[in-house]
Amino acid sequence: MAAISLLNPKAEFARAAQALAVNISAAKGIQDVMRTNLGPKGTMKMLVSGAGDIKITKDGNVLLHEMQIQHPTASLIARASTAQDDVTGDGTTSTVLVIGELLKQADICISEGLHPRMLTEGFELARIKTLEVLDSLKILIEPTKENLINIARTSLRTKVHPTVADKLTEICVDAVLTIRQKNQEIDLHMIELMEMQHRTAADTNLIRGIVTDHGSRHPDMPKRVENAYILTCNVSLEYEKSEVNSGFFYKTAEEREKLVAAEREFIDNRVKKIIELKKKLCDGTDKSFVVINQKGIDPPSLDMLARENILALRRAKRRNMERLALACGGTAMNSFDDLKEEHLGWAGLVYEHILGETKYTFIEECKKPNSVTILLKGPNKYTLEQLKDAVRDGLRAIKNAIDDGAIIPGAGAFEVAASQALHLYKEKVKGKQRLGVQAYAEALLVIPKTLAVNSGFDAQDTIVKLLEERSTLGEAVGLDISTGEALKPTDAGIYDNYNVKKQIINSCTIIASNLLLVDEIMRAGLSSLKG
Amino acid sequence: MTSREILTIQLGHYSNFIGTHWWNIQETNFSYDSDNPSEINHDVLYREGENLKGQVTYTPRLLLVDLREAVGYLKEQGTLYDTPQSEEAQQSLWDDTKVEVLKEETVNKSPFIKSLDESFESQNPTSSSLSLENNINSWVDCLLPRFHPRTLNVIKHHKHDGAMYPFGIFTYGRNLWNAEQFSDDFSERIRAYVEECDLMQGFQIILDSVDCFAGIGASCMQHLKDEYGKSIISFPCIDSKRTEHSASNMIKILNTALCWQHVEEYTSLFSPLCCGETAWPQIGDPRIFNHLTYNSELKYHSSALLATALDTLTIRYRRKEYSNVVLSDLCADLNKLGRKATATSLTLPFPITAKADLIDVLDDFEGPLWTSLTPNCDISMDKNMQSIVLRGISEERLKRPISHAMKQISKPAYRCSTVHEMMMLYLACTCHASATYLSNISSPLYIKSPYPKIFNNNITETGDVIGWPVGTDVQSVPVMAGLHSGNNLSAMYESLHSQLSRIRSIKKFHAFTDSGLEEDEFNECLNYLLDCKENYEDHYI
């Protein structure tokens, strides 16, 4: 076991000057570990634990958390990347790279005698300017399928093979557009990601309805029904002996049995209410009846329902209650006192699929599904995880684009443009802060440079080309990762999220500054960094 | 017969040691002999399943949580449900030339686990010559069962986070639960288990009370209560290894007090466990068992005793014969008047002399009948509400037939015709002003490696006490264990209260205040302990 640490975190910091050097070298070290991961040509890391568990990822945030990088600086950077992930769901590798590069550039200035304070003030000026550039690159979009496909594809191709990525792109965009409701914030929880062990990831598909990972618990219940009324409820159909009756002073066996029978009847009556409604609505028609209960259903209740050919599921996920109502219509019931047809939902098809010991129930052919399920398929747990991470990123990218009402050109175009603008801006800045602006302009180029290197091209050559093109064309210019030449991201359909870049700029500036002003932070105590 | 299922939850390192012995004991006591079936309904604690190769599995219905470094060689998903090789036809999701493998050093299995694996493959029983005392660093090093993929929950963190993730702090555990990721995963696993159950009895929870697992446990129990409303029995436990650090003792006391306060609120019944006579202000001398020699400094030893007690006392609601006797009955018996805390007792072995009958043994019995395993709490013979389980005394050993009865006939107990009857009579006579619920089964506790060798050499292979040393290992043993609710618990609360009130202000405990503990909550906790103390005082005499 790890020693339960009660150490004052301050004690781990070396003295100020040393601490700065330590911070810079640690940030560089982390950057070195992550740089190969960036972009569609980046490397994946396969982390194999001491027990043999596998995790495959290139997500900067995950890597920071999974790899045992032993340094307090790392946890500061980790916090930035976690925040990045929480807020936007993307850009975590870029975050790590930009922080590292800001510190690297700072290191050069500091070794020439510049005070860290001057640098951080310059960073702040640069940050504001960079955000202006970002705003100027915004491309306003309507949330149409064509517009969203590009942003989703760009994101997904940085996570999985193009063939799988393109398949997932379609699925993700369809999913979001299906659940999107006019004038309402998109709730990605209404897209359930369900995992299923299966040979190939390419069979991942979108179900316009609900898939649960459990099924009926009675052998005689139907395995497949059509034209189904769906009753969703949160009502116990399970007889429970209460804790009130002490067993000490034992009543006679008969007395006990009677008590049980009386309490049992209470439950039976609930079941009868369901059956009554089912008979009224379904008997003599081609319609069928499905019960999905958040509470338990015990064997006697299952028996009664099965006799009526009702398909019943127990212990459904709390979240599925809401989702079922959205997918099938109807209301989740908390009692059966006043149960009516209007409370029920509807699905064209409900069927069961069994895999090993897991049963899946598919509830499909809903009239207007405002909640859907992406059924992820992969041969093993870690592939499924990898797929899930990718899909999550894809969904977030689409949501971000809709929320922003805008996207920006990708492939390093933003960083190139910002860097160039900062170089012009720098001339207007008086005093030593100018050096900070300059360092910032250099640091942003780490993104296109790294994209180039990861695609097998020379960093310097590429940057020169891109900056030249940008100057001549005056429009957004990014890197063509297959040729190493400049391209127009808008032609190639490569886009990034506006809010992702914005968050990167903001959080990297803050964290880098904090790391540079380490001596002042030490005095203020680490707790001031919380949050 | 529908089984009334139970879901077991183990939270924390020491709890997992206890759990490991407990599951080991279960498997050692499985009966594969259809003429001699087990009296225990194992389906209460186990689930039957099927892996993707179509093989039937039988695994503990269990969720456990521990830190990364504690689980060593254990794979998160276990090994029973590995995908069939043929389906692994690897189709990767990324360009294979662009995958960089980062491999941690493989964790070695302990010699015991290695020998277990080998015997599993060769179908030979394990040789028990290994000395386990020096080879067990974590509970995984002496773990017999294989787990369902849901069972193991690892808390991931990095070493460099040490200062920021104080695993020694109750409130940190609570925050961890509240961080969506953990509780989502965990409660989803709970739901999956509960969904499988036809008619669940409830939950048993073993949790470490001195560190962050107490906080995880408190939140978890709240979730269980809100979501399922079933009975919950819990055992907050404390390792009896002594530590010198006095500052950390105070933190453990604070954690324990907060733990109880919340456990009290959400569970139906609970019993604190420790092999030390006291757990505060520091760990005291080990509890004494006349026929055992054990090292209370070793988790491996002390947790075996606690597991033995748990195994026996829970038999009440795990029997085949009385399948309608369930956890809620036990709780209802003992938690009257809001007295949810109980003391746990163990009698190991139940001292029956070789060749003697129960009637004589009870008659000759001297000294206390049981040893308390609840810290800072002795268990008196009188004025208890108690649930006691006795296993391993067969009906043949009750008394001699009338033709050979001799002196036995003059004893009042001779009219008793079952072990149950005789024990009840004995308890009625010896336990003044008490109400006892007794369950008994005839099969003893079967023991084999890795159960520690803690029996003195005057205990025979079958667990009888004799007057001279024997050279054989104990293979089975009669055991008695119980839960007792009486005024002794008042003293337990009082002692914890007086220790806790040494903390003048919570402000000095930064790790707590930083993770959300407020002065008010602390004061409530102090009051809670006082209330409980008073609640257990008997005023009727």
Ligand SMILES: Nc1ncnc2c1ncn2[C@@H]1O[C@H](COP(=O)(O)OP(=O)(O)O)[C@@H](O)[C@H]1O
């Ligand atoms: N097809 C492409 N060509 C060039 N650059 C791309 C392409 N697709 C994505 N990128 C760039 O890759 C970067 C994102 O890489 P990614 O691996 O997702 O890291 P992050 O974790 O920072 O999001 C962005 O700067 C994006 O513009």
Ligand SMILES: [Mg+2]
């Ligand atoms: Mg990305």
